[in-house]
Amino acid sequence: MTSADISVPGRVAERGSRGLWGDAMRRMLRNGPALVGLALITLFVLAALLAPVIAPYDPIAGALVDRLKGPSGAHLFGTDLQGRDEFSRILYGAQISLQVGVVAVLMGLAMGGTIGALAGSFGGKVDAVLMRFVDVLLSVPGILLAIGIVAWLGRGLPQIMLAVAATTTPLFARLLRGSLLGLREADFVVAARSLGASRWRVLFRHMLPNALTPLIVAATLALATAIIDVAGLGFLGLGPPDPRTAEWGTMLTDSTRFLRQAPYLLFFPGAAIVLAAIGFNLLGDGLRESLDPRLKR
Amino acid sequence: MGKYIIRRLLATIPVLIGLSILLFAFVHLLPGDPTRAILGQHATPATVASLRESLGLDKPLWEQYVIYMGQLARGDLGHSVVNNKPVLTEFMTRFPGTVELTVAALIFSVGVGIPLGRLAARHPQTWTDGAVTVISLLGISVPIFVLGLTLQFFLSVQLGWLPTSSRIDPRLSIPNVTNFMLIDTLLAGRPEAFVDALKHLVLPAIALGSIPLAIITRITRAAVLDVANEDYVRTARAKGLTERRVDDRHIMRNAWLPVTTVIGLQVGGLLAGAVITETIFAWNGVGRWVFGAITNRDYFVIQSSILIFALIFLTVNLLVDIGYAFLNPRIRYS
Numbered sequence: 352m353t354s355a356d357i358s359v360p361g362r363v364a365e366r367g368s369r370g371l372w373g374d375a376m377r378r379m380l381r382n383g384p385a386l387v388g389l390a391l392i393t394l395f396v397l398a399a400l401l402a403p404v405i406a407p408y409d410p411i412a413g414a415l416v417d418r419l420k421g422p423s424g425a426h427l428f429g430t431d432l433q434g435r436d437e438f439s440r441i442l443y444g445a446q447i448s449l450q451v452g453v454v455a456v457l458m459g460l461a462m463g464g465t466i467g468a469l470a471g472s473f474g475g476k477v478d479a480v481l482m483r484f485v486d487v488l489l490s491v492p493g494i495l496l497a498i499g500i501v502a503w504l505g506r507g508l509p510q511i512m513l514a515v516a517a518t519t520t521p522l523f524a525r526l527l528r529g530s531l532l533g534l535r536e537a538d539f540v541v542a543a544r545s546l547g548a549s550r551w552r553v554l555f556r557h558m559l560p561n562a563l564t565p566l567i568v569a570a571t572l573a574l575a576t577a578i579i580d581v582a583g584l585g586f587l588g589l590g591p592p593d594p595r596t597a598e599w600g601t602m603l604t605d606s607t608r609f610l611r612q613a614p615y616l617l618f619f620p621g622a623a624i625v626l627a628a629i630g631f632n633l634l635g636d637g638l639r640e641s642l643d644p645r646l647k648r
Numbered sequence: 649m650g651k652y653i654i655r656r657l658l659a660t661i662p663v664l665i666g667l668s669i670l671l672f673a674f675v676h677l678l679p680g681d682p683t684r685a686i687l688g689q690h691a692t693p694a695t696v697a698s699l700r701e702s703l704g705l706d707k708p709l710w711e712q713y714v715i716y717m718g719q720l721a722r723g724d725l726g727h728s729v730v731n732n733k734p735v736l737t738e739f740m741t742r743f744p745g746t747v748e749l750t751v752a753a754l755i756f757s758v759g760v761g762i763p764l765g766r767l768a769a770r771h772p773q774t775w776t777d778g779a780v781t782v783i784s785l786l787g788i789s790v791p792i793f794v795l796g797l798t799l800q801f802f803l804s805v806q807l808g809w810l811p812t813s814s815r816i817d818p819r820l821s822i823p824n825v826t827n828f829m830l831i832d833t834l835l836a837g838r839p840e841a842f843v844d845a846l847k848h849l850v851l852p853a854i855a856l857g858s859i860p861l862a863i864i865t866r867i868t869r870a871a872v873l874d875v876a877n878e879d880y881v882r883t884a885r886a887k888g889l890t891e892r893r894v895d896d897r898h899i900m901r902n903a904w905l906p907v908t909t910v911i912g913l914q915v916g917g918l919l920a921g922a923v924i925t926e927t928i929f930a931w932n933g934v935g936r937w938v939f940g941a942i943t944n945r946d947y948f949v950i951q952s953s954i955l956i957f958a959l960i961f962l963t964v965n966l967l968v969d970i971g972y973a974f975l976n977p978r979i980r981y982s
Contacts, residue, residue, distance in 0.1 A: 487666040490958035492920030495938060499950070502942045503674060579791045583924060586793045587939065603793060610801050617801060621794040628789035 371564075371642070378641035385637020391630030399445035408436035410443040410597040419613050428619040431605060437616065440597035441623050447591065447598045448627060451512050452577040456570055458516035459577075463523025464566070470524070471531025471562075472554045482528070485521045493518035497584060506592040515580045519573045526569055530562035537561075564642045572635035575628040582624050599624050652973055660962045667958050668720070672713050675951045716951075725956075726948035728941075735952045738937065744827035745815060745933035749925065750918040752849050753857035758911060761861045765868025765907075766895070772873060780865060787862025792921050796855035796928040803851060813930040816845045856925040860914035867910045871903035878902075905975055912968030916961050 368374055379385050398405075407427075413435030422429045428437035470481040488496070500514035534540055535558075543557045584590060585600025594601070599620045606616035683691075683699045700706050704715055719726065725735040768780035804812040815829050816822060820841045825832050830849075833841040875881060876899055884898045885891075923935035930936075934953065941949035 483662050483666060486663045487670060490663055490667055490961050491954060492916065492923065492957060492961070494920050494923050495942075495954060495957065498923070498939060498942050499674065499954070502945070503677065575789065579789075583791060583793060587924070587927065588943070600793075603797065607797060610797070610805050614801050614805075617794075617797050621798065624794060625786075625790050628791070629785060632785060632789050 375638070375641040379637055382637045382641060384633045385641070388630045388633025388635075388637060391626050392634060395445055395627045395630060396449060398442050399449040402439075402442040402446055406436075406439035406442045408439045410435065410440045411595045419609065421613070422615055429613065429615045431602070431613075431616055432609065437602075437619055440602060441599070441619055443597040444599045444602065444620065444623065445627075447508070447596065448578050448581055448624075451508060451515065451581045452574050455512045455515035455577045455581070456519060456573050458512060459519030459573065460523055460566070460570055462516060463520040463525075464527055466520070466524040467527030468531065468554065468559065471528040471535075472550065472558065474532070474535070478528070481524070485524045488517065489521045494580065494583060497580060498587065498589060501584060501589045506589060508591055511581060511584055511589070511591075514584065515577050518580060519577065522569060522573065523566060526565055527562055530565055531558055534558045534561055568635055568639040568642065571631055571638055575631035575635070578627050578631070579624065649973070653970055656966055656969060660966060663962060664955070664959065668717065668955060669713070671951050671954055672709075672716060675947045676709060676712075720952075720955075725952035728946050728949050730941075730944055730946050730949075735949050738949070739934060739953060739956060741824070741827055742932060742934045742937050745829070745931060746919070746922050746926070746935060748815075748828055748830060748849065749852055749856060749922060749931060749933060750915070752853035753918055753921075753925075754860065754911070754914065756853050756857040757860035757864055757914065761864030762868050762907065764861075765865045766872055766900075768865070768869045769872035769876065770895075777869075780869065784862040784865040787858045787865070790858060792855050792858070792924045793928055795858055796851070796925060799851045799855060800928070810850055811844075811848050813848075813928075815848055815932055816841065817848075820844060852925050852929040852931055855928070856918060856921045859917060859921065860911075863910060863914065864907070868903070868907050871906045872899055875899050875902045905972075908975070909968060909972050912964065912971065915964040915968075919957060919961060 369377070402410075413430065413433040415434050417426070417430045417434035418432055420426055420430045420434075426436050426438065428441060430436055431440070466481050466485060470478040491499075497511075497514035497518050500517055501510050504510040504513065531554075540553060540557050543553050548556070582598075582600030582603070585598045585602075586604050587600075588604065590596070590598045590601040602620040603617065606613065606620070609616060683696045683703070683705065687695060687699060697706075704712055707715070716726075723736070725739070727734055728738060764780050764783065768777045771777055800812050803810045811817070816833070820833075820838070822829070822832050822836050822838065822841055825835050829845040830842060833839075833845050881894060881898050884894045889897075919935070922933060923939050925931065926933045926936035927939060934957070938950070938953045938957070940946075941953065
């Protein structure tokens, strides 16, 4: 071993670790794409929060004299068939996407997490039954499952949230179960168990905290899919019950009839969906690389 | 290997039974009454009652389920509530359309994805790699309906290069033999119609194939990078093999395993994506038909078609797993 080799560990130790999340945060700040993702998400959240302040026009009421006007100083993104300002509608549309996307992913996390935690910590028969149920959910193509749930429960935001949540549930359930199964025989878990900790204490205090990171990464990436799925349902005519609501997918459906005259009605809502999805995809990938630096190349 | 396949086959049975119960419950819990859907709102209570009886809807739910399973076992998937056509015939006339579309999308995603992934892996951390990363990021972030509509706008509406929708120009009137448009046009001996059908296929295939393209690109890149630094690759280079031979024989051979698995797993996603793609491009396939059935509350079509969808999906997954176990002995014995 040369002297240079020996000096390396010393230098690393000098800097010190700030714990899993502290280190991850520091790596994130040096990850360009992740920062771009974070910026896009900030933009998206600001659009949703500040829509009532920034939007120059009412997103629902329009003047028919203004209909199908191209982008201009007065209407930044043009106007739709009812003469509504497209820019204002996109700002308000961010509210629906953000709200429904976040709630749907949280619901999916709760449902999938519960299934995964029970299956992974109990194992045996409980695991077999729960995982067969997850297989059943997985055997139906996601969008059909979502369409079916909305058709079943009727149109409405809570129904859409549940529908999108149902498509993410199997993913979270499998992921958490997998990590928990891997941890069951880990030394610190065996140690906790042999010290007499109850099953629940072992699960909540020792196993879950160590299984959370992949779940957080998956949830961030699932937000991108959720936003796309919400818009997809809207595009298929299963969006919010009030057809006047500014929702990105529904706005796209309206654009299809005027592709020739008003292509901007396709581009702006389309770009909004894509940018939001890119934001969460970049952040999710960045989080994964920061939490597990071995993955980065 | 035989044991492994049997074990996996047996595991799909409870899934299918579970799904059939869920679907059955789902269909019977749907608000609205199928007899009303058939007879309309003005039917007399007597006609409604007699139709309920003839459809077996007056029996207890569990009995209806047993009857339904018996019918399934005999290959009877029921009739459409809307037009009274048998579900199986309706499915079979549309299924080739979906197969044509998904196979075309798969060919596109594999044909472009693997070379892109290899290209990126050969020049890691360069602008080429960056460009490929951006393409795959766009692939997973651009929804099918946004990409589909954008392609329609530029390539059909603006440039007029490709047709906007449907499977073939209806004026060509091709007789339906196999319901595979590409085969039927050839059987009819009409090469110009074949080209027309092929042109109709391009945009939907690209729209549907964009997500698998992104995933395949990423996995190929990662798999190639994984083996590119192995000792045997260095040895191959050291003994003076051409770069091309190292790539084909030593790197790709070992990178194939994860890539083939991921390709197989895309089929489920393609079937799901077909629902939206077929809707945008007015493509006469199973996806659009199932979606129509759900919105029209066509009970028996929903019940049976989703079951067939699931069966196809499970079969494909099973084949992927068997293929994987075949390629990777470690899986078989664990």
